[in-house]
Structures are given as C-alpha cells and as structure tokens.
C-alpha cells in the first residue's frame with residue numbers, strides 16, 4: 001500500500017473535484033481518495049508515503065489517443081501549409097523518414113512522452129515497424145494496426161499483410177499492450193477492405209480508429225470526386241471516382257463505438273451519425289493548423305453528445321508530443337469558447353475521454369481506477385481553484401514524476 005499527498009489533486013471525476021491538500025491511497029489500483037492526509041495515514045499505518053513538492057498537482061496521467069510513431073524522425077523535412085502538398089512530401093520522403101527511424105528513434109519519442117506525463121497512448125501503425133518498441137513501452141499502448149489501400153485489384157494483398165500484423169500484435173498482448181485496428185480513411189481504403197477489417201474488429205472486440213474529414217480536399221473528393229484529390233488519384237492509381245461516400249463509410253462502423261480523428265469538415269448529417277454511434281472525435285489542433293485545415297468547430301461538437309479527445313497526432317504533422325502544447329494551441333484556436341470552461345474540457349479530453357475511447361481503466365483519480373498518475377509542479381500557488389486548470393495548462397511542461405499501475409516510473 002502507498003499514499004501520495006499533494007497540494008492539489010485534480011481528480012477529473014464527474015464533478016471535476018479539485019482537492020486541496022489531499023492524499024490518495026493506492027496499490028496497482030486507486031484504493032481511497034481523502035481530503036485529510038492525516039486520516040488516510042492513520043487508516044493505513046503500513047503505507048509507504050510520498051509527499052509531493054509544494055504547489056504540485058497530482059492528476060491522472062495523460063492519454064495521447066492518436067500518434068504515428070513511424071514518422072517520429074520528421075522535424076524540418078515535410079511541407080506544411082496545405083494537405084495535398086504535405087501528402088506529396090510524405091510520399092516523396094517516406095523512405096527517408098521511415099528508414100531513418102529505427103527502434104531507438106521510436107523509443108526516444110515514447111520516453112519523451114513519458115516525461116510529458118503521458119501514461120497511455122494510441123499508436124497508429126502503418127507498417128508494424130514500431131510494434132516491438134510499443135510492446136516494450138512502460139506506458140499502456142493501444143496498438144492500432146492500420147490498413148490502407150484503395151486499389152480494388154490489390155485488396156487481398158493488403159488484407160493478408162494487415163492480418164499478419166494483427167496476429168503479431170496478438171502475440172505481444174499484455175497487461176499494457178492491446179492490439180486494435182485503424183482504417184486509414186474513407187478516401188484511401190476500399191469499402192470491401194474496410195468491411196473485411198471491421199469484421200475482424202467485431203470478432204475480436206478491437207478498438208477502432210479512422211481519420212475522417214481532415215481536409216477540404218477529402219470533402220470535395222468524397223462528395224463529388226472533384227478537388228485536389230482528383231489529380232492525385234488519377235496520377236497514382238488511375239482512379240477517376242471516389243470508391244466510397246461519407247455516409248455509407250460511417251455506416252460501416254455501426255456498433256463499434258469508433259474513434260473518428262479530426263472530423264474538421266464533417267457536416268451535420270455525419271455528426272448526427274457519429275453521435276448516434278456513441279463514437280468519439282479526436283481534436284488535433286496543431287496538426288490541423290499545419291496541414292491547412294480550418295479549426296474544428298468545437299462549440300458545435302460540445303453541443304452534441306459526442307465526447308471529444310485531444311491528441312498530438314504524429315511528428316509528421318506536429319513539432320512536439322507534449323499534451324500541454326496541444327492544449328495551449330486549442331486554447332488559442334478556440335477563442336469563442338470560455339477560457340476557463342475550455343481549460344477544464346481540454347483536461348477531461350486529454351485524460352478521461354481518451355481513456356474511455358481507448359477502453360482503458362484510467363484517466364481519472366477515482367476508486368477502482370488504475371493508479372496512473374502524473375505530478376506537475378506549478379511555479380506558485382493558485383488561490384482560486386477555478387483558475388487551476390488554465391494555470392496548469394499555461395505553466396506546465398514536463399512531469400516531476402509519473403506512476404503507472406501504481407509503480408513509480410520516474
């Protein structure tokens with residue numbers, strides 16, 4: 001048994017309780033939360049005690065639900081500003097970036113995420129090169145084996161390769177490593193292939209993720225087989241027409257409670273389906289800005305029963321995997337939303353909502369949840385608790401310490 005005491009405990013429970021001078025008793029899971037450190041010590045006299053430094057915030061570790069580790073090598077290589085030029089640069093530099101990133105490079109990114117207080121993440125893996133590094137990670141990893149392929153003649157080959165990766169990830173399954181599946185997008189995966197893959201997801205109860213309506217080009221291609229993707233598909237695949245329309249694509253995900261990434265250009269009809277499916281939307285403000293998307297209409301998403309998550313996306317469309325930087329970007333981008341309420345919502349998005357979407361038993365400090373914590377030290381005290389979420393987002397970077405399943409990782 002262990003007890004950790006902190007000046008502030010940000011529980012992220014349903015009441016968004018912030019406990020001042022509180023303490024948490026835990027083993028692998030959280031046993032008890034108390035506003036009296038003394039009482040808790042008396043109740044568990046054998047417990048090992050940790051007292052966090054003054055002005056520390058103890059909170060659930062972050063859950064970064066969407067990252068592409070295989071592109072971790074990118075810093076200044078890719079072209080930003082618009083989606084298609086970026087995509088062309090990814091295709092042109094793919095080998096250089098992928099070959100340049102070995103297990104050491106994945107592990108550096110994973111280790112740095114730990115330092116940022118990220119105790120779980122959802123890795124979107126295109127090739128499976130990052131599989132062993134993810135299985136070895138100290139964090140919990142939901143490993144999304146991604147499928148891509150729009151050429152109907154090559155579906156069997158894509159599916160065989162996908163199944164082999166899923167089987168390899170099944171062999172590595174553990175207390176902290178969970179196989180899952182990702183469909184790249186509606187425009188890049190043939191509907192027959194989507195059906196095959198989602199059948200496997202249903203049979204194995206895998207979590208499912210897909211990029212959806214990330215760019216204006218995707219909107220125009222899926223709606224009318226027009227726009228910037230027209231030339232792209234003609235040049236690369238000799239395809240003249242989109243193989244899927246957005247509504248039938250969404251329909252394929254029924255009963256899977258999927259994770260839709262971006263949804264920046266999703267319309268009302270599509271959002272109604274997403275809501276009905278009890279699906280989740282991942283907001284990646286930095287990635288959207290760098291790839292020339294408009295800002296997500298978060299006010300509209302919040303008016304519906306659609307839980308939103310915040311994630312960094314990969315280093316192919318971000319300069320950092322730091323969740324605080326991502327939340328600060330959202331704070332600045334979503335300027336029509338109340339600053340304090342948005343700060344609260346972003347912290348919920350980065351912890352509880354993301355854990356729920358990934359099917360993990362963490363993301364809040366509540367009895368019975370896994371003891372996954374991050375501790376951040378504020379520069380000074382915050383007198384009014386109302387200001388704590390905002391000040392935490394503005395002034396934090398690296399965690400002082402991180403705990404996963406009750407074990408201190410650093």
Ligand SMILES: [Zn+2]
Nearest residue numbers: 211261313314
């Ligand atoms: Zn992505």
